[in-house]
Amino acid sequence: MVVLxxxxxxxxxxxxxxxxxxxxxxxxxxxGKVVLSKVDLAISKGEFIGLVGPNGSGKSTLLxxxxxxxxxxxxxxxxxxxxxxxxxxxxKIGWVSQAAAVMPKNVxxxxxxxxxxxxxxxxxMFLRRRSIxxxxxxxxxxxxxxxxVAEHDIGRLSGGQRQRAVIGRALAxxxxxxxxDEPLVGIDRESRNSLLKLLDKLCHxxxxxxxxxxxxxxxxxxxxxxxxxxxxxxxFDGPTEDxxxxxxxxxxxxxxxxxxxxxxxxxxxxxxxxxGGEDQTKKEEE
Amino acid sequence: MIVLDLISPVxxxxxxxxxxxxxxxxxxxxxxxRALVAAIMVTMVAGVLGSFLLIRNLALIGDGLAHVSFxxxxxxxxxxxxxxxxxxxxxxxxxxxxxxxxxxxELLTGDASIAIFLTGMLALGLVVLRVFGGGITSDIEGYLFxxxxxxxxxxxxxxxxxxxxSLISLMTLYSGLLSTTIDPLAARVQGLPVRAIGLVFSILxxxxxxxxxxxxxxxxxxxxxxxxxxxGQLVGRSFRSCLIWTQVFGLSAVFxxxxxxxxxxxxxxxxxxxxxxxxxxxxxxxxxxxIGLINPKDNx
Numbered sequence: 001m002v003v004l005x006x007x008x009x010x011x012x013x014x015x016x017x018x019x020x021x022x023x024x025x026x027x028x029x030x031x032g033k034v035v036l037s038k039v040d041l042a043i044s045k046g047e048f049i050g051l052v053g054p055n056g057s058g059k060s061t062l063l064x065x066x067x068x069x070x071x072x073x074x075x076x077x078x079x080x081x082x083x084x085x086x087x088x089x090x091x092k093i094g095w096v097s098q099a100a101a102v103m104p105k106n107v108x109x110x111x112x113x114x115x116x117x118x119x120x121x122x123x124x125m126f127l128r129r130r131s132i133x134x135x136x137x138x139x140x141x142x143x144x145x146x147x148x149v150a151e152h153d154i155g156r157l158s159g160g161q162r163q164r165a166v167i168g169r170a171l172a173x174x175x176x177x178x179x180x181d182e183p184l185v186g187i188d189r190e191s192r193n194s195l196l197k198l199l200d201k202l203c204h205x206x207x208x209x210x211x212x213x214x215x216x217x218x219x220x221x222x223x224x225x226x227x228x229x230x231x232x233x234x235x236f237d238g239p240t241e242d243x244x245x246x247x248x249x250x251x252x253x254x255x256x257x258x259x260x261x262x263x264x265x266x267x268x269x270x271x272x273x274x275x276g277g278e279d280q281t282k283k284e285e286e
Numbered sequence: 287m288i289v290l291d292l293i294s295p296v297x298x299x300x301x302x303x304x305x306x307x308x309x310x311x312x313x314x315x316x317x318x319x320r321a322l323v324a325a326i327m328v329t330m331v332a333g334v335l336g337s338f339l340l341i342r343n344l345a346l347i348g349d350g351l352a353h354v355s356f357x358x359x360x361x362x363x364x365x366x367x368x369x370x371x372x373x374x375x376x377x378x379x380x381x382x383x384x385x386x387x388x389x390x391x392e393l394l395t396g397d398a399s400i401a402i403f404l405t406g407m408l409a410l411g412l413v414v415l416r417v418f419g420g421g422i423t424s425d426i427e428g429y430l431f432x433x434x435x436x437x438x439x440x441x442x443x444x445x446x447x448x449x450x451x452s453l454i455s456l457m458t459l460y461s462g463l464l465s466t467t468i469d470p471l472a473a474r475v476q477g478l479p480v481r482a483i484g485l486v487f488s489i490l491x492x493x494x495x496x497x498x499x500x501x502x503x504x505x506x507x508x509x510x511x512x513x514x515x516x517x518g519q520l521v522g523r524s525f526r527s528c529l530i531w532t533q534v535f536g537l538s539a540v541f542x543x544x545x546x547x548x549x550x551x552x553x554x555x556x557x558x559x560x561x562x563x564x565x566x567x568x569x570x571x572x573x574x575x576x577i578g579l580i581n582p583k584d585n586x
Binding site for chain 1: 527
């Protein structure tokens with residue numbers, strides 16, 4: 001395990017910052033099956049973490065447990081020193097769902113209307129003074145680069161723009177810790193690159209902490225500082241550059257080589273983990 | 287009756303400009319005025335409610351709860367209640383809560399819980415009427431197909447109270463409802479009481495449906511609840527503009543429907559429903575043609 005975000009002190013000592021998320025010995029079951037087992041994870045402010053793993057490996061379960069939607073059978077989760085869903089942390093966490101899957105097809109809603117929903121909370125949901133939130137909404141739309149299509153119907157936007165709008169909603173709440181679930185699904189390559197640039201900017205310029213689940217290993221490698229490979233428990237956690245190649249990854253998953261190592265030189269630069277728990281390989285477009 | 291006292295002078299002022307031989311009575315005679323005011327009020331609140339029902343994929347819950355309320359009316363009639371709508375309200379609200387809980391807890395998926403309540407409560411009403419009452423009488427028919435002109439002062443009071451309270455509640459919950467509909471998980475993370483909002487919405491739906499039964503009839507409730515909202519969605523670009531268009535189409539259906547039913551002596555509920563469906567068809571065809579002319583190569 002590698003500790004990131006070390007802050008050098010004046011006398012040369014290194015101080016380990018207090019993590020904003022601290023998970024210890026987390027075990028979560030769904031429908032009687034253990035999906036996560038004894039997961040330990042600490043995330044510090046300003047980190048950009050890519051969470052990868054095959055389908056059914058527990059990535060979404062981990063996110064839902066952090067959000068407090070799923071309860072832990074064992075272990076503890078502390079976010080900003082509080083339990084998930086605690087009133088004290090409302091607004092600090094932003095959830096970005098997969099726009100392609102979540103956005104209802106039959107609703108006419110503009111980008112501005114959607115982003116404005118991000119400013120809602122339990123205190124202001126009944127009586128809202130728009131002027132207070134207008135600035136937050138404008139700033140969020142500017143951050144995601146959608147000011148020019150602010151009055152457009154979401155349904156008419158491209159997949160990438162739609163995903164940006166959903167990110168804009170999370171930013172409007174001025175959340176500091178943003179969790180994204182497969183934001184790159186259903187998005188063309190060009191939009192994918194600009195979306196990754198946006199996330200990188202949010203991390204470096206806005207000092208947001210980002211935890212992104214994706215099966216697109218190439219994209220995660222391109223952007224994240226730290227990668228976590230999850231398959232029931234954490235099999236790898238460290239800097240992106242140390243992430244193992246395909247063969248080592250197969251070893252981590254307990255898969256024995258079938259043909260020996262004669263094809264090892266053909267290992268592509270990047271991989272995509274997906275579909276039915278099997279690994280698929282894909283050459284990266286250079 | 288305060289509502290009628292307030293609106294009556296306005297209606298009488300408009301009366302001389304209203305076309306037709308019988309339709310102007312809706313603006314001058316109290317019995318007709320009651321009918322018109324009730325129809326306008328339920329249409330306005332049904333439009334707002336229907337817009338949310340559509341995006342929550344609950345278009346048919348209105349139909350289901352209307353059938354449930356018919357069961358309530360039947361029980362009320364057999365028990366000799368002077369205002370059976372109160373029985374309908376109790377039956378409908380309880381059913382709406384149970385349907386909501388069954389869907390939230392995923393005991394039944396999709397519309398199955400609505401279908402079970404729809405048929406179960408309708409059957410209860412029919413059996414009760416057959417065994418303990420005199421079968422389907424003209425009174426009962428009024429609840430099935432609407433009896434706008436038979437709305438008395440007490441019914442108007444009930445309709446006005448439900449409509450005004452529901453409209454205020456829907457406007458207060460506007461953002462919360464939109465947020466929980468579009469992405470319930472994101473709403474929950476923001477701290478919104480997603481489940482409570484869903485429950486309140488179900489209760490409001492039940493109450494509004496009951497208020498509509500006498501105006502348009504249990505069998506035709508969906509016409510005012512869903513059709514104007516669906517037409518609004520064809521035209522509007524934002525959720526807010528859809529709501530405004532829904533009001534335009536809903537109120538047009540009511541005025542035109544009442545005009546045609548008065549002049550041609552047809553049932554008001556059925557005529558309103560027919561006009562609403564016709565407006566939808568015209569707007570849909572017009573939109574298709576316009577899009578086809580602007581961009582002939584577009585794939586629909």
